[in-house]
Amino acid sequence: MKLDDLLSMWRIRALEEKIRDLRLEGPIVGSVHLANGQESVAVGACSQLRPQDALYATYRGHGWAVARGVPPREIFAELMGRVTGVNGGRGGSAHFSAPQHGFHGENSIVGAGAPIAVGAALAGKYDGSRRAAMTVFGDGAINQGAVAEAMNFAAALGLGVVFVCENNRYSELTPIDDMVAEPDLSRRASALGIPAVRIDGNDLAQVRTATRLAVEAAAAGRGPSFIEAHTQRIVGHYIGDSEQYRPAGELERDLVVEPIARLTRELLADGVPTESVERCERRAREEMETAAAAALRDPLADPATAKEHLYA
Amino acid sequence: MPEIVKLNVGGAVNAALARALDEMPETLLYGEDVALPGGVFGVTRGLQKRFGDRVFDTPISETAMLGAAVGAASFGRRPIVEIMWIDFSLVAFDQIVNQAANVRYVSEGRTTAPLTIRTQQGNAPGACAQHSQNLEALLLHVPGIRVAMPRTPQDSYDVLLAAIASDDPTVVIENRTLYAGSKEAVEIGGPVQPIGGHRRRRTGSDATVVCWGAITAKVLDAVDRLEGEGVSVDVIEAVWLNPFDTEVVLESAARTGRLLVVHEAARTGGFGAEVLARVAESGVPLRTAPRRLGLADSRIPSAPQLAAALLPQTNDVETALRELVAGGAA
Ligand SMILES: Cc1ncc(C[n+]2csc(CCOP(=O)(O)OP(=O)(O)O)c2C)c(N)n1
Ligand SMILES: [Mg+2]
Numbered sequence: 001m002k003l004d005d006l007l008s009m010w011r012i013r014a015l016e017e018k019i020r021d022l023r024l025e026g027p028i029v030g031s032v033h034l035a036n037g038q039e040s041v042a043v044g045a046c047s048q049l050r051p052q053d054a055l056y057a058t059y060r061g062h063g064w065a066v067a068r069g070v071p072p073r074e075i076f077a078e079l080m081g082r083v084t085g086v087n088g089g090r091g092g093s094a095h096f097s098a099p100q101h102g103f104h105g106e107n108s109i110v111g112a113g114a115p116i117a118v119g120a121a122l123a124g125k126y127d128g129s130r131r132a133a134m135t136v137f138g139d140g141a142i143n144q145g146a147v148a149e150a151m152n153f154a155a156a157l158g159l160g161v162v163f164v165c166e167n168n169r170y171s172e173l174t175p176i177d178d179m180v181a182e183p184d185l186s187r188r189a190s191a192l193g194i195p196a197v198r199i200d201g202n203d204l205a206q207v208r209t210a211t212r213l214a215v216e217a218a219a220a221g222r223g224p225s226f227i228e229a230h231t232q233r234i235v236g237h238y239i240g241d242s243e244q245y246r247p248a249g250e251l252e253r254d255l256v257v258e259p260i261a262r263l264t265r266e267l268l269a270d271g272v273p274t275e276s277v278e279r280c281e282r283r284a285r286e287e288m289e290t291a292a293a294a295a296l297r298d299p300l301a302d303p304a305t306a307k308e309h310l311y312a
Numbered sequence: 313m314p315e316i317v318k319l320n321v322g323g324a325v326n327a328a329l330a331r332a333l334d335e336m337p338e339t340l341l342y343g344e345d346v347a348l349p350g351g352v353f354g355v356t357r358g359l360q361k362r363f364g365d366r367v368f369d370t371p372i373s374e375t376a377m378l379g380a381a382v383g384a385a386s387f388g389r390r391p392i393v394e395i396m397w398i399d400f401s402l403v404a405f406d407q408i409v410n411q412a413a414n415v416r417y418v419s420e421g422r423t424t425a426p427l428t429i430r431t432q433q434g435n436a437p438g439a440c441a442q443h444s445q446n447l448e449a450l451l452l453h454v455p456g457i458r459v460a461m462p463r464t465p466q467d468s469y470d471v472l473l474a475a476i477a478s479d480d481p482t483v484v485i486e487n488r489t490l491y492a493g494s495k496e497a498v499e500i501g502g503p504v505q506p507i508g509g510h511r512r513r514r515t516g517s518d519a520t521v522v523c524w525g526a527i528t529a530k531v532l533d534a535v536d537r538l539e540g541e542g543v544s545v546d547v548i549e550a551v552w553l554n555p556f557d558t559e560v561v562l563e564s565a566a567r568t569g570r571l572l573v574v575h576e577a578a579r580t581g582g583f584g585a586e587v588l589a590r591v592a593e594s595g596v597p598l599r600t601a602p603r604r605l606g607l608a609d610s611r612i613p614s615a616p617q618l619a620a621a622l623l624p625q626t627n628d629v630e631t632a633l634r635e636l637v638a639g640g641a642a
Contacts, residue, residue, distance in 0.1 A: 029616055030438015059440075081615025092614020095440035108442040109400065110372050143371035146403065171372055173349035179371040245349055303621035307610055 002267055003276060005204055009039040009260050010284035012063035015072050016235075018288045019062065019079060019093075023239050027296060028079045032093045035063040037234035040259030041136075041166050042067040044207025045227075048215050049134060054104045054120040056113035056135040059094035060166075060233075061106035064136060068103040072288055076295035089301035090309075111137060111144030114163065118150045121159035121218065132218035134162040134211075140171025142185045151224070155192045160218025162211065163189060163226040166201065168233045173245045189226030201229030202259045234258050314502040322355045322491035324465035325430070327500050328472040329356065329392065333363045336390055339476065341367045343377065343394030343430075352396060353432075353491045374400055378407035381427040382415060385481075391427045392476055398433035398447050398485060405450075412481040413456030426479040430472065432486040434526055434576055435623060437616040444612040444619070446525070446577035451483050452553055452586070458482035458507055459554045461525045463490060465498045467511065467551050474505045482507070487526040510557040516544030519570035519636050522561055522587055524550040527576045527624060534629035543637055553583060561587060562594050569599035570636045574629055579606035600639035603632050 016034040023032050035042070038060075046067035049055060057064040062075055070086060078085030079093050086098045097105030104120065107113040117135035124131030141147050142165060154161040165185055169176055177183055186196035195217070199206040207229060214225035232254040236243050243251075255261060267277050319327060332339050341359060343351075347369040350357030360367040370377050374395060381391035395401045401408065408429070415425040435444040451459045458480050462471040468486065475482040513528065514535050523531045528549050535545045546564045550556060565571045571591060573584035584604040591602065605624040613619055 028438070030436065030440075030614065031443070081617060085615075089615030089618055090441070090611075090613040092438060092440045095442060095614065108440050109403065112403075140372045143373045144403070145373065145375050171344070172352060173345045174369050178369065301613075301615050301618055303617050306613060306618040306621040307608060310610055 002263065002270070003272065003280060005043060006260070006263050006267065006277065007280040007284060008043045008067065009263065010280045011072070011287065012039040012042060012066050013260060014281070014284040014288040015062060015066055015075065018292050019076070020239055022076070022080065022292065028093070030092065032079070032239045033060045033237065034235045034239065035060045035233065037254060037258040038166055038168060038201070038231045039063055040204050041164070041201045041207055041229045041231055044204045045134065045136070045164055045211045047208060048211040049102065049132070050215070051102060052129045053102060053132045053134065053215065054117065055102055056104050056117045056120070056133070057106050058110070058113065058137055058141075059106055059108045060138070062093070065096070065098060065101070065103050069101045070098045070103050071291070073291040073294050074098070076292045077298050080295055081301055082295055082298040083301045084295065084298040085301070088305070111141040111146040113137060114147045114150035115153070117161050118154050118159055121154065121161045122157070124160060130160070130219040130221075132160050132162055132215045134164060136164040136166060138171060139165060139167040139169065139176040139185060140174075140179065141165070142188055143179060148188070151189055151194060151226070152192050154224040155194050158221070158223040160221065161224040162214040162218060163194070163224060164211075165226070165228045167228055167230050170233070170237065170245070172237045173241070175245070186226055186228040194224050194226045196226035196228070198228045198230065201231035202257055202262055204259065204263065232258060314499050316497050316499055318495040319465045319469070319498045320491065320493050320495045321465050321468045321486070322353060323495070324469040324498050325355050325472060325486065325491075326357065326359070327498070328469045329359055330362065331500070332392065332473060332476045333359065333366060336476070338388055338390045339366065340384065340389050340391045342370050342391070344370060344372055344396055346394050351394065353488055355491060356394070374404035375407055378404045378429070379411065382407060382411050382425050385425045385427045386415065386423045390476065393427065393429050395429055395431040397443055398431045399442050399445050401429070401431060401447070408451070408457065408481070408483075409454050413454050416480070417456060424479055425481045427481050428472070428475045429481070429483045430486065431483065432488045434487045434489065435612055435619055436489050437619070438614055440614045441611045446575065446607070448485055448553060449577055449581055449583045452583050456481070457554065459485065460507070460552045461485045462551055463487070463526060463528055463549070465496045469498055469500060470505050471551060474507045477504050478507050485525070490526055508552045508555040508557065510560055511549045511551055512547065513549050514545055514547040516546045517568055518543050518545060519572060519633055520546045520548065520561070520564040520568045521572045521574060521633070522548045522550060523574040524553060525576055527574055530624065530626040531574050531629050533626045534633060537630055538633055543633070545633060558590050562591060562596050565591050565598065566596045569597070571598060571602040572629075572632055572636055573602070573604040574624060575606050576623060577606055578609050579604060580609045582606045600636060603636055605629060605632055
């Protein structure tokens with residue numbers, strides 16, 4: 001079980017690292033946001049989602065897509081503008097979706113996914129699905145009006161939304177603590193009458209428990225929940241970020257507590273053979289190499305199709 | 313004292329901001345990541361260090377950023393707010409359209425909103441649909457808001473200062489693909505110019521092109537290709553779109569008898585339509601039907617080869633000009 005978790009997290013890490021290589025080598029162009037160091041939140045939260053549940057992510061969403069079951073080859077292909085990409089190259093790194101996997105899209109407008117998730121939960125009230133709608137956003141997004149409106153809307157109407165705030169301490173280049181007077185972001189939600197918890201997002205067990213309770217509440221018609229998951233990105237905000245805002249020593253500390261290092265230590269302490277632990281990384285990297293190579297061989301999306309899909 | 317320095321667009325914007333903060337103590341400069349980090353494009357680097365608490369970072373709260381600008385402006389401050397991408401202004405459009413634009417008019421001038429919104433727009437390879445739009449026409453549809461789209465280092469400097477000095481809410485739309493461009497000689501420290509005006513980039517007699525923003529570079533490339541074939545084109549870059557220099561367009565169109573408008577924004581409802589309408593209404597006789605080029609009415613895909621198929625390219629401008637000139641052959 002724990003080894004499966006490690007493999008799941010390594011899949012995300014290996015995907016992100018391969019994306020970084022492809023971005024630096026050329027096949028991927030444009031702005032790319034990686035989630036290295038935050039894998040446990042995606043893996044833990046998605047482990048509690050059922051097929052009928054809806055997930056809304058952000059531009060930092062590749063890992064959430066993988067955790068939801070979107071095939072890596074289609075993600076690589078999307079980022080490289082291939083016809084086989086999840087959206088045939090229309091979405092790109094920061095705005096792709098795969099509703100067939102319950103992945104209802106990244107969003108590049110901070111906070112914009114939250115009201116849409118409210119609508120998914122609203123639909124669930126009428127379609128009998130007992131759908132939980134999960135919207136994940138960053139610490140900075142808590143300061144966006146759309147998020148405040150969405151939270152109160154869901155609370156007032158008793159809608160089954162799971163608000164997941166991935167607090168990685170920074171909004172782009174600015175520390176969240178400089179942009180709020182109340183550092184406990186979960187209090188925004190509790191002030192609105194939403195059950196809210198703050199958890200160590202690097203701890204898969206905590207992420208699992210918090211999301212299980214939230215999804216159960218949503219499915220039972222008990223309304224929204226809010227989870228503030230503390231985590232850290234161990235890479236820049238985007239590929240190319242010089243990260244000058246980081247205080248000395250911070251990254252070194254983060255590399256100790258980040259979820260893959262943490263689970264690896266736990267497994268070894270539990271007596272799991274080193275070989276089994278290392279196999280997770282190796283296997284994940286092999287899978288991603290294979291997926292990326294296949295995507296690289298896929299044909300580019302045809303410019304002649306660029307106008308398709310605008311209207312019904 | 314005016315002096316000449318070598319600056320790229322980012323440096324020119326920085327110089328204009330520094331001068332405004334220096335010479336106008338009522339100015340404030342704020343936005344997401346602008347102060348301590350110096351902006352995601354590095355354009356505001358060093359300004360907080362130099363000007364202290366008049367330069368500050370804000371939460372990701374565009375409505376509050378712009379609403380606060382309206383309020384502070386009405387109490388004598390002169391806010392300069394950076395909206396990182398024009399796409400993000402949409403979450404705060406109320407403060408621009410219902411608030412800033414109305415303040416002076418409905419108060420009979422008792423309250424004003426001398427604020428400047430610095431933003432940037434446009435497609436860059438790989439950018440997603442929510443980071444690629446050209447939305448100047450939305451703002452140009454709103455009386456009460458001034459709009460400029462400088463492109464060169466010199467214009468970026470002059471236009472921003474003019475905007476800041478202006479007592480009306482003004483949106484200066486830059487383009488991130490230009491910030492780190494090559495350095496050019498820029499005259500800084502000269503008199504602050506009034507708002508308005510155009511730049512005639514080429515002089516010619518066979519056709520008139522009106523354009524604005526980064527796509528002007530493609531227009532100039534196309535025009536220079538035709539130059540070699542003896543086709544000469546008048547190129548008017550509309551650095552200011554509100555106020556727009558209609559007269560100069562009418563004068564040129566009357567002389568050449570052929571008109572093409574080029575913008576990166578979507579064709580339908582683009583400001584190019586307004587330019588053609590003004591020419592049509594003026595009754596200036598044209599030798600052939602006018603043309604416009606813009607984004608094919610579509611969302612903008614992330615894949616560069618898909619986006620390129622929808623956005624006007626140098627070849628499209630060249631072809632349109634050839635057709636225009638052939639169409640109106642005497
Ligand atoms: C409405 C809006 N404003 C600003 C931005 C620019 N922007 C993109 S990411 C980001 C920081 C978001 O920080 P946070 O919510 O903490 O998420 P993280 O990037 O840390 O995952 C900002 C300001 C945007 N995309 N949308
Ligand atoms: Mg963050």
